[in-house]
Amino acid sequence: MKFIDEVIITVWSGDGGRGCVSFRREKFIPQGGPDGGDGGKGGDIVLKTTSRKRTLYQFRFQKNFKAKNGAHGQGKKKTGKNGQDLFIELPPGTQVTDINTGQIIKDLIKPGETFVPARGGRGGQGNARFKTSTNRTPRFAQPGEPGETKTLKLELKLLADxxxxxxxxxxxxxxxxxxxxxxxxxxxxxxxxxxxxxxxxxxxxxxxxxxxxxxxxxxxxxxxxxxxxxxxxxxxxxxxxxxxxxxxxxxxxxxxxxxxxxxxxxxxxxxxxxxxxxxxxxxxxxxxxxxxxxxxxxxxxxxxxxxxxxxxxxxxxxxxxxxxxxxxxxxxx
Ligand SMILES: Nc1nc2c(ncn2[C@@H]2O[C@H](COP(=O)(O)OP(=O)(O)O)[C@@H](O)[C@H]2O)c(=O)[nH]1
Ligand SMILES: [Mg+2]
CATH class of the missing domain: 3.40.50.300 (P-loop containing nucleotide triphosphate hydrolases)
Structure with missing residues (x-):
């Protein structure tokens, strides 16, 4: 039986959805304008302390966490759905270090505290947003911003229950x-x-x-x-x-x-x-x-x-x- 008070996990926030390239097509409007919607935002990784957790024992099986990507934009100016945030529950007293920089990035002390170590990517803008007087039919849209990945060391300063x-x-x-x-x-x-x-x-x-x-x-x-x-x-x-x-x-x-x-x-x-x-x-x-x-x-x-x-x-x-x-x-x- 190993005493787990320190663990390394990897987290990925979600990618933003791609913006859409699309043009309005309706019966009596021969030259429909651009109507490509924006992509949705990628989900954040959210660390959250709760008094229900007392140890880092849960991480012995799962060490990789990925939030959902944003959905791509669609025609008719439909914005893609935002990717769901992924909540990771931790015991109060957990210290978070970014392994790549060696910096302590957060001390989560009280129950209910939250911290976002990896923010979801922004959704790309659809072509509807790029219409100008000189370009009435933009045939491009933005890609979604990629999510971030971080490798984190979680350390619990053990307090006895x-x-x-x-x-x-x-x-x-x-x-x-x-x-x-x-x-x-x-x-x-x-x-x-x-x-x-x-x-x-x-x-x-x-x-x-x-x-x-x-x-x-x-x-x-x-x-x-x-x-x-x-x-x-x-x-x-x-x-x-x-x-x-x-x-x-x-x-x-x-x-x-x-x-x-x-x-x-x-x-x-x-x-x-x-x-x-x-x-x-x-x-x-x-x-x-x-x-x-x-x-x-x-x-x-x-x-x-x-x-x-x-x-x-x-x-x-x-x-x-x-x-x-x-x-x-x-x-x-
Ligand atoms: N028979 C018996 N002896 C015990 C039991 N628990 C502890 N002991 C003995 O009692 C002594 C003292 O135990 P220890 O755990 O060092 O006590 P502490 O000073 O309270 O930490 C040791 O010789 C143990 O083996 C028990 O449930 N039954
Ligand atoms: Mg003793």
Whole structure:
């Protein structure tokens, strides 16, 4: 599985339609004047950002895009139809570089932004336009202007849609490995991950999404204890959080301890972080004798539906992905 955040595509705008050479032919008008119509304009290539796209994954199959040509002009001063513009949908945050010049030609940041890298050719004028007092029967028309072609590099500055949070050892790195192509270090000790890893999750049935493993959240992280503060910043840029808890480490007397420690750190760093949608997940349910702890946790946190998974065996991960996609696909977020 390749992590696609950069792709090269070639685009062609449409050619303009040819102008028409034609003369009026009617029964009682022996010397009809020129009536050749203009050609239609070629279609533009339009890049458009939409929040429905989260990655450049769609371009793994299609790399060439051609807009429609304008239709040729016709007699009776009929203008040819304009060629349809071709819209290419991109995720917000895509940077566009013209490969031939090496110049960055556009940064498409917000959803709904558009940019035309290749404009359709103008239609040629028909002979009706060339009639003058000295030339009443022009026998020529303009050709259509050809469309443009550009080779573009699209680069997505990946922002994670989903941040995986939780205390060290909860299984964050294991989870991101299980669901994506990211390969962080995994170990049974804290701080095995020094940088947040990003991975693209492809479910096969929905638009892929980007997850970030956010390590280093421990008590005091917001004050700079450990390395957590470096990663807290990344959380601000994610849309939803998956809060992972090691079910085998749940304190039977205070089942929400670990959960509360992490939320408190978020809150102390920036209260806005606690307002993000959070999916609460108990991990390592493959271990023996964890049922009781899971039950205790769920009854202590009645207002939330807790999801059970094993990042190691894969159990429950599909369910978790559906839940994530459901939240990500909510409009106006
Ligand atoms: N049995 C079991 N062990 C797990 C599971 N997920 C993670 N682990 C183990 O827990 C330890 C910590 O995992 P890691 O992914 O590095 O945790 P992180 O600190 O949250 O990134 C490793 O030894 C993992 O193999 C799980 O679902 N079941
Ligand atoms: Mg880790």
């Amino acid at each position: 989903v941040g995986i949070i939780g205390l060290p050892n909860a299984g964050k790195s294991t989870l991101i490995t299980a669901v994506s192509s990211a390969r962080p270090k995994i170990g049974n000790y804290p701080f095995t991950t020094l940088f947040p890893s990003l991975g693209v999750v492809q479910t096969g049935w929905a638009e892929p999404f980007v997850v970030a493993d956010i390590p280093g959240l421990i008590k005091g992280a917001h004050k700079g204890t450990g390395l957590g503060i470096r990663f807290l910043r990344h959380i601000e840029r994610t849309r939803i959080l998956v809060h992972l808890i090691d079910v085998s480490a749940i304190d039977m007397d205070n089942p929400l301890d670990a959960y509360n420690i992490v939320n408190k750190e978020l809150d102390m760093y920036n209260q806005k972080l606690t307002e993000k949608s959070q999916i609460v997940v108990l991990n390592k349910i493959d271990l023996p004798d964890v049922r009781e702890a899971a039950k205790k946790f769920q009854s202590a946190l009645k207002e939330k539906q807790v999801i059970l998974i094993s990042a190691l065996t894969g159990k429950g991960i599909e369910n978790l992905n559906s839940k994530i996609i459901q939240l990500l696909d909510r409009p106006n977020e």
